Amino acid sequence: MKLIRNIALIKNEIKKAKKKNRKIGLVPTMGYLHDGHISLIKRAARECDYVVLSIFINPSQFGPSEDYLRYPKNIKRDLGIAKKAKVDIVFAPSAKIMYKNGHQTCVSVEKLGTCLCGIKRPAHFKGVATVVSKLFNIIEPDIAYFGQKDAQQAIIIDTMVKDLNMPIKLKILPIVREKDGLAMSSRNIYLRKADRANAIILYKSLQQAKRMIASGVKNANTIIHTIRKVIKSTPRAKIDYISIVSSKDLKPVKRLKGKILIALAVYFGKTRLIDNIIITV
Amino acid sequence: MKLIRNIALIKNEIKKAKKKNRKIGLVPTMGYLHDGHISLIKRAARECDYVVLSIFINPSQFGPSEDYLRYPKNIKRDLGIAKKAKVDIVFAPSAKIMYKNGHQTCVSVEKLGTCLCGIKRPAHFKGVATVVSKLFNIIEPDIAYFGQKDAQQAIIIDTMVKDLNMPIKLKILPIVREKDGLAMSSRNIYLRKADRANAIILYKSLQQAKRMIASGVKNANTIIHTIRKVIKSTPRAKIDYISIVSSKDLKPVKRLKGKILIALAVYFGKTRLIDNIIITV
Numbered sequence: 001m002k003l004i005r006n007i008a009l010i011k012n013e014i015k016k017a018k019k020k021n022r023k024i025g026l027v028p029t030m031g032y033l034h035d036g037h038i039s040l041i042k043r044a045a046r047e048c049d050y051v052v053l054s055i056f057i058n059p060s061q062f063g064p065s066e067d068y069l070r071y072p073k074n075i076k077r078d079l080g081i082a083k084k085a086k087v088d089i090v091f092a093p094s095a096k097i098m099y100k101n102g103h104q105t106c107v108s109v110e111k112l113g114t115c116l117c118g119i120k121r122p123a124h125f126k127g128v129a130t131v132v133s134k135l136f137n138i139i140e141p142d143i144a145y146f147g148q149k150d151a152q153q154a155i156i157i158d159t160m161v162k163d164l165n166m167p168i169k170l171k172i173l174p175i176v177r178e179k180d181g182l183a184m185s186s187r188n189i190y191l192r193k194a195d196r197a198n199a200i201i202l203y204k205s206l207q208q209a210k211r212m213i214a215s216g217v218k219n220a221n222t223i224i225h226t227i228r229k230v231i232k233s234t235p236r237a238k239i240d241y242i243s244i245v246s247s248k249d250l251k252p253v254k255r256l257k258g259k260i261l262i263a264l265a266v267y268f269g270k271t272r273l274i275d276n277i278i279i280t281v
Numbered sequence: 282m283k284l285i286r287n288i289a290l291i292k293n294e295i296k297k298a299k300k301k302n303r304k305i306g307l308v309p310t311m312g313y314l315h316d317g318h319i320s321l322i323k324r325a326a327r328e329c330d331y332v333v334l335s336i337f338i339n340p341s342q343f344g345p346s347e348d349y350l351r352y353p354k355n356i357k358r359d360l361g362i363a364k365k366a367k368v369d370i371v372f373a374p375s376a377k378i379m380y381k382n383g384h385q386t387c388v389s390v391e392k393l394g395t396c397l398c399g400i401k402r403p404a405h406f407k408g409v410a411t412v413v414s415k416l417f418n419i420i421e422p423d424i425a426y427f428g429q430k431d432a433q434q435a436i437i438i439d440t441m442v443k444d445l446n447m448p449i450k451l452k453i454l455p456i457v458r459e460k461d462g463l464a465m466s467s468r469n470i471y472l473r474k475a476d477r478a479n480a481i482i483l484y485k486s487l488q489q490a491k492r493m494i495a496s497g498v499k500n501a502n503t504i505i506h507t508i509r510k511v512i513k514s515t516p517r518a519k520i521d522y523i524s525i526v527s528s529k530d531l532k533p534v535k536r537l538k539g540k541i542l543i544a545l546a547v548y549f550g551k552t553r554l555i556d557n558i559i560i561t562v
Contacts, residue, residue: 007446102530104391105410105444111385129386130445137446163386164411165288165418249383 022050026141031055032186036176040145061127195268205230240265303331307422312336313467317457321426342408476549486511521546
């Protein structure tokens with residue numbers, strides 16, 4: 001396994017792999033790998049001949065008061081995990097290498113980027129779409145792998161790929177959870193011990209919603225109301241949003257029908273956690 | 282030569298050409314071809330094994346009061362010219378095919394798109410960058426050819442390619458002029474006979490600027506003042522802008538130094554003409 005930090009060098013490796021007709025899989029991450037990432041890497045290793053793992057904490061997707069500077073990192077540990085999971089190349093550029101002086105081009109998925117998480121994080125998805133475009137152009141993967149945990153991100157990238165006719169196939173893999181149900185996230189490490197225990201309320205509330213829907217409830221507000229009540233039973237949990245939307249265009253749904261996404265974001269102290277489920281009604 | 286109007290079909294042709302290791306050249310145009318376009322096609326045919334000419338009047342780069350609906354077209358004549366100039370494929374999709382219902386992704390080169398022509402045409406370069414990104418992703422050319430006539434467009438696309446790490450080489454070819462000096466443009470056909478004769482004042486004013494610079498004038502305002510005077514000698518000419526900027530970042534230059542771009546836009550009636558020269562001082 002190679003670790004490459006430079007764009008020209010990785011382009012050269014990719015060129016060689018393409019000449020050998022290797023099918024290239026890309027797993028874009030911000031590092032501090034957990035089992036969610038590992039599930040993406042393993043899937044890429046099964047489906048492709050050549051797996052690139054990118055580790056890049058992308059400054060342009062963090063807001064000014066967000067956790068860019070303290071985002072957890074441990075490249076040594078990440079490299080061990082990557083090697084074990086059969087990554088061929090880890091691409092871990094610096095911010096200076098990715099964003100040259102004078103960088104000014106951005107990719108924006110306009111409507112989908114302004115709802116849900118886009119309300120509290122107005123420039124977030126523009127940063128995501130831009131850096132993912134750059135990674136796609138650098139690595140030129142056949143398939144790129146993303147997690148369903150970031151549901152809005154997955155839909156935005158899918159829309160970007162289709163709208164801009166990018167020659168790339170996307171695979172969105174299921175959320176990987178801790179034993180108690182908490183969705184895996186590099187940010188879980190921020191949680192104090194008590195909050196970590198309380199944080200399972202997100203998953204519990206979604207499971208409650210699932211049961212309600214299974215029992216025939218179709219009114220979105222009724223379900224949102226219940227989720228809110230469940231989460232509020234944990235005093236430290238501060239709800240950012242709870243939304244039920246179409247999984248296709250993220251438009252709010254009043255009466256459940258078809259494939260819907262229940263997405264939520266909740267703060268524990270300064271730590272903002274997200275979770276979601278997709279249900280076909 | 283093939284004419285293809287469908288994205289899946291052209292992608293398939295490109296795939297076949299790539300398998301044969303063909304070097305692909307793309308000449309993106311809005312059709313109504315003139316000698317400027319032909320110079321691009323011929324250069325592409327010399328340097329590449331496989332030449333794609335795209336003809337697409339891109340709605341997203343026209344403002345609401347601009348000439349989208351009346352932009353000149355003559356596909357039959359264009360196909361004749363393309364065939365003669367050794368084009369392999371003409372890609373001429375409809376707007377509906379290029380912009381599917383719900384299309385919402387855009388590419389924007391933020392600072393460079395807001396000066397010069399970007400003042401009167403605020404969404405123009407966002408439309409250009411977006412459609413060029415799409416064409417690049419559809420055709421995956423090794424080299425793409427553009428004309429220096431659209432100097433700001435050329436710099437914006439160059440910046441986009443670098444900022445987003447697109448795996449494409451750009452070639453910007455010189456302006457091709459009519460015998461009397463008027464820069465070739467599909468829009469010249471809009472000019473009434475008298476305006477057509479008067480329109481050479483753009484080129485004349487740039488030549489006058491060139492002579493001033495050769496004689497040692499370094500003050501940008503002095504040169505702009507002279508260009509303005511020369512153009513105003515033609516009463517029907519209504520100046521939009523005359524600017525002297527760095528050819529690298531389009532920032533206004535006060536004292537001429539290095540590679541500078543003198544760019545101007547002038548209306549004759551409703552017809553807006555642009556012209557420019559690059560001079561190394």
